[in-house]
Amino acid sequence: MATKRVLSGMRPTGRLHLGNLHGALNNWIELQGRDDCERFYFVADWHALTSDYAETGHLREWSRQMVIDWLGAGLDPDKSTIFVQSAIKEHAELFVLLSMITPIAWLERNPSYKEMKEEITNKDLSTFGFLGYPVLQSADIIIYKANYVPVGVDQLPHIELTREIARRFNHLYGDTFPIPEHILTAFPKLLGIDGRKMSKSYGNSIYIGDSGEALRQKIEEMFTDPQRVRRNDPGRPELCNVYAFHKLYSTEAFVLELKNSCENALIGCRECKKRLSDAVCIALAPIHERIDHYNNNSSVVEEIIAVGNAQAKAIAQETMEQVRAAVRI
Ligand code: TRP
Numbered sequence: 055m056a057t058k059r060v061l062s063g064m065r066p067t068g069r070l071h072l073g074n075l076h077g078a079l080n081n082w083i084e085l086q087g088r089d090d091c092e093r094f095y096f097v098a099d100w101h102a103l104t105s106d107y108a109e110t111g112h113l114r115e116w117s118r119q120m121v122i123d124w125l126g127a128g129l130d131p132d133k134s135t136i137f138v139q140s141a142i143k144e145h146a147e148l149f150v151l152l153s154m155i156t157p158i159a160w161l162e163r164n165p166s167y168k169e170m171k172e173e174i175t176n177k178d179l180s181t182f183g184f185l186g187y188p189v190l191q192s193a194d195i196i197i198y199k200a201n202y203v204p205v206g207v208d209q210l211p212h213i214e215l216t217r218e219i220a221r222r223f224n225h226l227y228g229d230t231f232p233i234p235e236h237i238l239t240a241f242p243k244l245l246g247i248d249g250r251k252m253s254k255s256y257g258n259s260i261y262i263g264d265s266g267e268a269l270r271q272k273i274e275e276m277f278t279d280p281q282r283v284r285r286n287d288p289g290r291p292e293l294c295n296v297y298a299f300h301k302l303y304s305t306e307a308f309v310l311e312l313k314n315s316c317e318n319a320l321i322g323c324r325e326c327k328k329r330l331s332d333a334v335c336i337a338l339a340p341i342h343e344r345i346d347h348y349n350n351n352s353s354v355v356e357e358i359i360a361v362g363n364a365q366a367k368a369i370a371q372e373t374m375e376q377v378r379a380a381v382r383i
């Protein structure tokens with residue numbers, strides 16, 4: 055019997071990269087194995103607007119493509135409700151109500167708010183919507199009375215704020231919402247091919263849809279142990295991003311052998327990367343097959359989203375009736 059609810063979302067900012075796959079999506083997929091949980095996964099298209107409100111041309115296409123990437127990676131519509139945030143207007147209603155009870159100081163001291171405002175200089179982020187980002191995220195979570203929210207570390211401040219907002223609501227209007235908890239993904243950190251954090255905006259990502267020569271090319275360009283300049287230099291696999299990838303894509307036996315051969319300069323980086331390309335190609339092949347299938351059957355995807363939206367909407371409506379009663383509005 056499903057007694058707990060899992061909920062998570064992702065902003066549609068383009069194709070999924072392997073950082074998204076290992077940092078979040080695989081965790082979502084793994085949770086499909088738990089029969090004590092119901093799962094809700096959604097496209098956070100309103101959240102995409104908080105920073106990209108001036109460039110909305112790709113939004114619909116990216117939302118659809120992201121759902122296809124999810125399905126390709128193994129999200130199963132029979133086990134997970136897949137929906138689109140902007141189709142469930144109740145999120146916006148709850149967002150308004152939560153905005154009334156959220157102190158501005160809570161939002162201004164949010165570390166990811168401060169960090170993004172400092173880092174992103176090519177967009178004007180001094181908007182009301184951007185400051186309110188975590189209030190909308192809180193509405194997304196508690197409207198489904200979610201118990202668990204699987205996310206990457208970068209999202210922890212938002213989940214903590216959600217807990218504070220839910221507690222405040224319960225305190226003011228009576229017990230309505232469970233206090234959600236995060237579920238963190240434990241995975242070795244994957245960097246982009248240039249050694250920085252894998253991010254679409256850095257142009258250093260390997261995408262879930264990459265294949266063939268393009269994929270090989272990217273892996274060949276990957277940053278390795280900077281001290282291993284010549285073929286006979288001993289390497290330090292623990293500091294090498296290629297090694298981190300091997301841990302995810304190669305057999306345990308190969309990884310063990312590689313550690314030794316790298317440390318003793320028995321293998322060259324070129325060969326090591328070639329082996330990685332082969333392993334990644336094999337792992338992505340069934341994903342590509344499913345992605346092609348859904349790309350060629352867009353009505354199937356539309357149907358999955360329509361069914362998911364209806365399931366999500368029914369729950370959101372029920373919660374909002376309780377919320378309106380609690381607030382007496
Ligand atoms: N902020 C999340 C991200 O950038 C996306 C998101 C929006 C989310 N609403 C959510 C995640 C609710 C978990 C729960 O990835």
Ligand code: SF4
Pocket residue numbers: 278279282289290291294295296297316317321322323324326327
């Ligand atoms: Fe990295 Fe492989 Fe080169 Fe070792 S051999 S430094 S693990 S690329």
